[in-house]
Amino acid sequence: QVQLVESGGGQVQAGGSLGLSCAASVSISTNIKTMAWYRQAPGKQREVVARIADDDNTEYRDSVKGRFTISRDKAKNTMYLQMNSLKPEDTAVYYCAIERSIWGNVWGQGTQVTVSS
Numbered sequence: 724q725v726q727l728v729e730s731g732g733g734q735v736q737a738g739g740s741l742g743l744s745c746a747a748s749v750s751i752s753t754n755i756k757t758m759a760w761y762r763q764a765p766g767k768q769r770e771v772v773a774r775i776a777d778d779d780n781t782e783y784r785d786s787v788k789g790r791f792t793i794s795r796d797k798a799k800n801t802m803y804l805q806m807n808s809l810k811p812e813d814t815a816v817y818y819c820a821i822e823r824s825i826w827g828n829v830w831g832q833g834t835q836v837t838v839s840s
Contacts, residue, residue, distance in 0.1 A: 725749050725826045727819050732834030735809055739838070743804040745819030745831055752797040756823035760793060760804045762815035762836075769818070773804060786812075809838045 726748040735741050743760070751758065759774040773783045773793035781793050790809075795802040802819055814837050821829040 725821065725829045727821065727829055727831035729817065729819050729831045729834040732817060732836045734837040734839065737809060737811055737838055737840050739809050740805070740807045741809065741836060742806070743817055743819075743834060743836075745802040745804075747800045747802070747821070749800065749826075750797075751795060751800050751802070751821075754825045755821055758795065758802050759820050759822055760802075761818045761820055762813075763818070763833075764812075764815040767815075772817070774822075775802065806836070809836075811838045811840045814838050 728746045731743040757774055757776045760772045761769050762772050763769040773791055775781050775793045790807050792805040816833040817836050818833045819831040
């Protein structure tokens with residue numbers, strides 16, 4: 724069974740930074756087309772924040788471009804999200820996900836990020 728475990732969430736003031744990690748129980752070097760970070764704020768739908776493909780191409784939602792960076796370390800089977808210049812509207816539960824893989828879609832349990840003004 725494939726598992727994803729997020730870590731690194733917490734509370735920070737506006738303008739601050741946080742880094743999230745997502746450790747996979749399987750190799751992320753093969754069998755995965757894309758991995759992504761999603762977030763869900765209270766009362767809102769889950770939305771994709773950033774995505775990284777197997778060729779390491781990345782894409783970001785407009786509201787986080789220039790502030791967030793997605794990356795991964797294949798040797799550690801871990802994906803990261805570095806979040807800088809955080810805003811109160813970035814407050815949400817953040818989820819990592821494996822997309823389009825031989826295991827289908829896989830979700831982590833989520834980690835809370837709270838940005839205070």
